[in-house]
Amino acid sequence: MLRALLLVGLLLMSTFSATLEASSMALVETWAGRFPDVTSVGWGDLTGDEQEEILVAQGERIRVLSRTKDSLELAWELELPGISVTSICVAGPGRLIVGTGQAGTVRCFRLVGSQTVEVQRSDYLWSPVKKMLFADLTGTGHDEVVVLTEKGSVHVFQQDENGLHQVWVSPGEIPLQLLLVADYDGDGRSELVVGDENAVEVLKWEDGQMITLWKNYPWGQLTGLFQGGDKELWLRTGQDVLYAYRWNGETFVLSWSLSDPLLNMEAPVLGRIDNQPAFIGGATLPHPGVGVWKASKGGLEEIWFSGPIGVVKSVLHLPSGEFLVMTDRDVVHLWRPVPADFYRVVFVGQQIQLLHPPVERRGALWISLRDISELFRLTMAWDRETKSITVLKGSLYVILKPDTELIEVNGQSRILSASPFIQKDVTYVPIDFIRVALGGFVDWNDRTRTLWIQP
Ligand SMILES: [Ca+2]
Numbered sequence: 237m238l239r240a241l242l243l244v245g246l247l248l249m250s251t252f253s254a255t256l257e258a259s260s261m262a263l264v265e266t267w268a269g270r271f272p273d274v275t276s277v278g279w280g281d282l283t284g285d286e287q288e289e290i291l292v293a294q295g296e297r298i299r300v301l302s303r304t305k306d307s308l309e310l311a312w313e314l315e316l317p318g319i320s321v322t323s324i325c326v327a328g329p330g331r332l333i334v335g336t337g338q339a340g341t342v343r344c345f346r347l348v349g350s351q352t353v354e355v356q357r358s359d360y361l362w363s364p365v366k367k368m369l370f371a372d373l374t375g376t377g378h379d380e381v382v383v384l385t386e387k388g389s390v391h392v393f394q395q396d397e398n399g400l401h402q403v404w405v406s407p408g409e410i411p412l413q414l415l416l417v418a419d420y421d422g423d424g425r426s427e428l429v430v431g432d433e434n435a436v437e438v439l440k441w442e443d444g445q446m447i448t449l450w451k452n453y454p455w456g457q458l459t460g461l462f463q464g465g466d467k468e469l470w471l472r473t474g475q476d477v478l479y480a481y482r483w484n485g486e487t488f489v490l491s492w493s494l495s496d497p498l499l500n501m502e503a504p505v506l507g508r509i510d511n512q513p514a515f516i517g518g519a520t521l522p523h524p525g526v527g528v529w530k531a532s533k534g535g536l537e538e539i540w541f542s543g544p545i546g547v548v549k550s551v552l553h554l555p556s557g558e559f560l561v562m563t564d565r566d567v568v569h570l571w572r573p574v575p576a577d578f579y580r581v582v583f584v585g586q587q588i589q590l591l592h593p594p595v596e597r598r599g600a601l602w603i604s605l606r607d608i609s610e611l612f613r614l615t616m617a618w619d620r621e622t623k624s625i626t627v628l629k630g631s632l633y634v635i636l637k638p639d640t641e642l643i644e645v646n647g648q649s650r651i652l653s654a655s656p657f658i659q660k661d662v663t664y665v666p667i668d669f670i671r672v673a674l675g676g677f678v679d680w681n682d683r684t685r686t687l688w689i690q691p
Pocket residue numbers: 280281282283284285286287288289
């Protein structure tokens with residue numbers, strides 16, 4: 237509800253105020269693919285060329301997508317007969333680890349050409365694998381496989397040539413839902429952070445067992461664990477509170493906290509945008525999509541939100557800075573952060589540069605009248621007395637005024653989707669001016685940030 241009110245507020249502001257601060261960044265969709273019944277996504281360098289591949293699991297099949305100049309293409313398909321893949325990790329070139337559904341196992345494969353050869357597997361976990369991470373918890377110099385199951389158990393496996401050996405399992409009185417690995421005490425080994433509904437616990441491997449370094453019961457229901465900054469542990473609760481705890485060398489102490497209804501996003505990851513922590517996750521208002529919220533002690537600030545793409549099921553932050561987003565519509569998207577004024581314009585099939593960059597206000601786009609005039613070869617006149625602009629082309633004349641949606645086309649009243657405005661001596665009109673006033677074709681795709689114009 238509050239979000240809807242905020243949105244209405246923003247829309248009103250953008251109508252009345254031409255100088256509304258634009259956000260500093262946006263995400264642009266660089267690739268999207270439909271994968272019926274997609275069960276999981278992952279990434280990693282399978283080929284050993286230091287360029288990560290994207291992996292998409294659909295039950296028994298994993299599709300491996302590799303980078304092209306500015307997109308992705310299907311490199312190969314792996315068949316894993318009889319296995320339902322619920323989680324994928326790349327352990328190194330040619331080495332794939334999958335978590336499975338049903339009785340739940342962790343299985344390691346080696347890629348030989350386009351074939352997969354199983355080399356190791358765990359015992360049954362008796363619950364589907366929900367999440368899998370790699371981290372060196374024990375200080376052997378090799379990563380362990382850390383697994384969270386649907387029923388709420390956490391398992392730590394060491395790998396050797398004979399198989400996967402479980403070295404720790406959570407005691408299991410209360411189902412765990414949250415999992416994080418991070419080296420807080422700076423000894424080069426990761427700590428294991430687990431959370432159930434009520435408590436968070438930081439565990440450390442010492443003398444062949446896991447010991448509790450810190451345990452805390454934040455007020456409310458725990459819904460997220462994040463590594464915020466290098467020594468900070470952030471806890472999110474269902475009551476829309478964020479607690480930031482800082483490792484002081486001995487224990488975690490509450491550094492700051494905030495309460496903000498915008499914390500209610502789905503499947504969030506904590507990344508960095510403009511060198512500031514930001515959540516990237518899903519929201520369903522005003523429509524299901526993916527958004528970016530900068531987080532600081534003062535609260536959350538929504539700086540970008542996509543068009544409707546479906547309910548976000550998972551977000552992965554890639555080393556390249558991109559975000560891999562899986563939705564409930566069986567579509568996987570790759571989004572890249574770009575400056576807020578990033579755009580492409582295609583005019584009659586050719587990519588062109590405009591004199592003045594278009595101005596975007598929450599999904600709506602304005603373009604300078606000067607640019608339209610160049611593209612459509614218009615003549616323009618400014619009437620100082622009535623503060624109106626007359627646009628002429630052959631027998632067509634259009635009269636418009638800043639700050640009103642009403643325009644006149646050959647003597648007939650028409651309404652634009654938003655008001656034209658003047659900013660730094662440049663007149664901007666909403667892009668539907670091209671259609672309503674000039675009878676041309678115009679389309680703005682805010683996913684790819686591409687504006688299509690055709691006379
Ligand atoms: Ca690669």
